[in-house]
Structure formats: C-alpha cells, structure tokens
Amino acid sequence: MTLDPRLPTPPRRAVPAGSCDTHAHVYAEPYPVDNASYVIPRAHPDVYRGMLATTGMTYGVVVQPDAYRDTRLLEQVLAEGVGRLAGVAVVDERVTPEHLERLHTLGVRGLRFNLQTDRRTGQRYAGSAGADALRQLAPRLGELGWHAQLWGPLDECLRLAADTERHAVPVVLDHMGWPDVAAGTGGAGFQRLLRTLDQGNLWVKLSVCRFGAPEGGYPGIRPFHDALVGARPDRLLWGSDWPYVGMGDAAPDVGELLDLFQDWVADDKTVAQILVANPARLYGLPEC
Template sequence: MANNSRSATADPLRPSETVPAKMPRVPREPLPAFACDAHSHVFGPYDTFAFATPSSYPPPLAPAATYREMLATIGAQRGVLVQPAPYGTDNTALVAALRAGGGRIRGVAVTDANVSDAALESLHASGVRALRFNEMPSPQTGKPFAGSVGVDTALALASRMKMLGWHAQVWARCADVPAIAERLGKAGLPVVFEHMTCFDPTLGVAHRDFANVLALLREGRIAVKLALCRVSKQPPDYEDLRPFHDRLVEANAKQLVWSSDWPFVRMGDAAPDVGALLDTFQHWVDDSALRQAILVDNPARIYRFEN
C-alpha cells in the first residue's frame, strides 16, 4: 500500500483527479422484483480506499453510495460487485460496499493462491460468492493487467473455492473459452464468463469460436454475462450484437445473467447509460419468462441470494 508520508496529490495509489461516474436515467419499462445487475464496480473514496497498484486508466469516482444510487435509479434491488484490477488483491473497498448493501449485494473478489482460509471465510461472510480471474491482455501492453490474477490461481484455489460453494468468474477472449472451461471443469469449478465471452462481432455468428461458446452454453458447462458495451462496434444501439445476443438466449437462457459494467472504465465519451442498456435488453428479450430468468432467477441461483 501507499506510504502514508506521501501527499495524496503525489500518490498514484490515491488519485487526486478522477472521472465522475456516469449516472443513468430510469428505464422505460420497470424491472421485475429482485432484478440484478450482475457486473459493476466500486471505486473510492480514495482517501479511504487507495489502489493497490497505479491504475492504467483514468479512475472513476464511484463509491458504494453512488453505486447504490445507480441501482435505485434503474430499479434493480440486487447487484453484483466485481473487484477491479487497480485494487489487486486488496478487497477492502469491495467488502465495505457489500457490508453496506444490506444483503442485496454480492461480490466477486480477487485473491492470490496464498490467501488464508480465514480470509476466504471472512470474504464469504461479507457476501463474496466468486473469485475473478483475468486472461484478457491489456490493449496497451499486451500483458496481463496490473493487479489481475490468472486462471492458474483458480486451479490452485479450486478445492477451497468448492468448499465455500464459489464459482470462478473469467474475463477472456472468445477463442480461449473452451480450453479455460475444460480446465476449470476438470477442477470441479463452475465458471461464468464476462462480457458475452468477448467475441469479435465482425466474424459473424457462424464463426467457430462463437459456435464453441454456444455448444458449451447449451450443455450447461458455462454461464455468460450479457454485457454489451465491451464487445460492440456500433454503440449506442449495439445492433451488431443482436444476432449474437439472440443465439445466446436461444442456446440456454438459464445460464445467462444481465450486466451493465458500470461505471464503464476506459470508455470515456462512449460510456453508455445503464437505463438505455436495460431498454435494449427488454426490447431484444420481450418474453416475460425469459426476462425473469435472466434478470432475477439466474443471478439469485448463481450468486446465492437469499429470499
């Protein structure tokens, strides 16, 4: 952590300049009761929750209270917070947000293989239900993001994760999904892939990489987060993703959860509005039973929300 003798303005772990979190409008259609946004992040306040490693992007100011305001605006009674890379394995900000959530927020933490059993049990008591693993290289360096942990660590932690009933959440390229799913499956770990598995929409729905994802999804071997903004080449309507989204829903809607990715780091002016993202989802998925499954029932099961 940072040396306390250094000033806040000189310390890259306590950024003095931040990007305000983009707040949403209310969706056109109300969400079903206990709807869940299954992928967001909290950042700051930095005088309390400094980064573990300097951020590779302009950091947003998105503390827990602002996050809860976002959920309230869109009408989501539940949410899942995911540990962002600049906090590394220091889950303090995440845990504080979970504890302030009154049981309606679950967490996806990051740890290394040397984490103690007591630390894992403490995370579980706070509302953590998964660990995040990153196999997506930084677009700037081609190397792993600073503060991220790879799938090899998941294998080292597999037995202890299973004891807690946790799953692995993975950010990876679409082409790598089958091999990662195979490795984690052999270790007995359920796996949820972020950002629709990060396929390239210009390759089309028939491309083998996306076809492999659909096959794994049909067999129930993976779950997938329906987050549009990291994949599409056509914001803000994301029409290039509609065929892929439709096929994911058709393949196995019971293994899908909806996610915003708020507060949209590294997106700048291209950051979407969460209310608009929900409008798109509810336009594309106009069946109330499918909406109920993806927004409510699936996240309740996967993240073990209590009624």
C-alpha cells in the same frame, strides 16, 4: 486524476421485482489502486447504490476491479449492503483459507480471473489474477461453492472452463464471452461457446456496452445476444458494467441498456428468468 461516472435515467419499462445487475465496479478513497490503465471514476458506494435505485434493481453484484491491491473496499461495500449485494473478488493463490471464509460470510460468491493483456505493456493488468491462479484455486472454489469469473479471449476461457470441470466450479464469462464479432455467430469459437453452454457448467453475462456505441444501438452484437438467449436462457445473467471504465464519451446510460435488453428479449418470462431467477440461483440471492 478522477472523473464522474455517467449517471443513469430510469428505464422506460420497469424491471421485474428482484432484478439484479450482476456486473458493476466501485471505487473509493482512501483505498489505493495499483497502476490502473484508465482514469479512476468517482464511483463511490453511495453513487453505486443510487444507480441501482434509479434503475429499479433490487440486488447488485460488485465485481472488484483489478486495479485494487486488496479486498478491503469490496468488504466494506458488502458489509454496508448486506442482504442486497453479492461480490466477486480478486485474489491470487497466496490467499489464506481464513481470508476466503471471511469473504464468503460477507457475500462473495466468486473470484475473477483476467486473461486480457494491457495494450500499453503487453502484460497482464496489474493486480489481476490469471490462469495459473485459477488452476491452483479451483479446488478451494469448489469447496466453497463459488464460481470463476473469466474475462479474456474466448478460446482461452473455454479451455480453462474445461480444466475446472472436475472441481465442479461454475464458470461465468464476462462481456458476452468476448466473441469475435467479425467472424459472426457461425464462427468456430462462438459455436464452441454455444455447445459448452448447453453441455457444461457455464454462464454468460449479457453486457453489450463494449461492442459499439450507445447511439448506434449495438447492432453488431445483437445476433450473438439472440443466439445466447435462444440457446440457454437459464444460463445467462445481465450486467451493466457500470461505471464503464475507460469508455469516455462512449459510456452508455444503464437505464437505456435495460430497455435495450428488454426490447431484444421481448418475452417477459425470459426477461424475469435472466434478471431475477438466474442471479438468485448463482449468487444465493432471495427471489422477490
């Protein structure tokens, strides 16, 4: 079964030239998926490129979904979007140096490691790479100048980030770092995140869509967003998380999320830093 993803409307406030959506996924036949725990969206490469165009994004970062068994679709999308797209791949410790070099040539600048478990099975998501893979691949990431992108419990992600420091591997945390909203910004985990953000080679993606519903405006995550922007705006990235796999009716409009981001940040210079300068630096994209 597949479904059509929610398509965006243009944001009411235009984004700066050179803006980058650093987190979206693409799905297309005939590439096989491996036991996905969600309905596969019809988020074909041309639909994805249309999403970027509608929202005013100059650049995009395609993050390979765990459901894919290999990197072929990611490679195709990057080859078609040369100069405009960067990529984050999913591989395991068996990957060859030649494979990594090919990915680098196409624009891959990081590997994603998923520390979450499937609620249905209690196991890591099929196709994902976990902590052991990161520990084995960290030296190669350092050699390539790539980063490790992590999604999982905040404390576990921060422990892994500390493990990679000796390899000079930047760590990017998905989904606001996945904080414990109930504990508030004063919680031990989030306070440790702020300290690590200030002292280490850590980045955080500001993607709020997993913390509420569009019609509610995501008030629960706002204090965390404000704290991150106030602490280290030079270490933050913005990502839509389109096409919002598994979210169903709670899937937001990318244009409205961009408006929310710009309303919350308010300062034009900081908006441009997060949307333009920071991704240009991390992913090696040109600044317009």
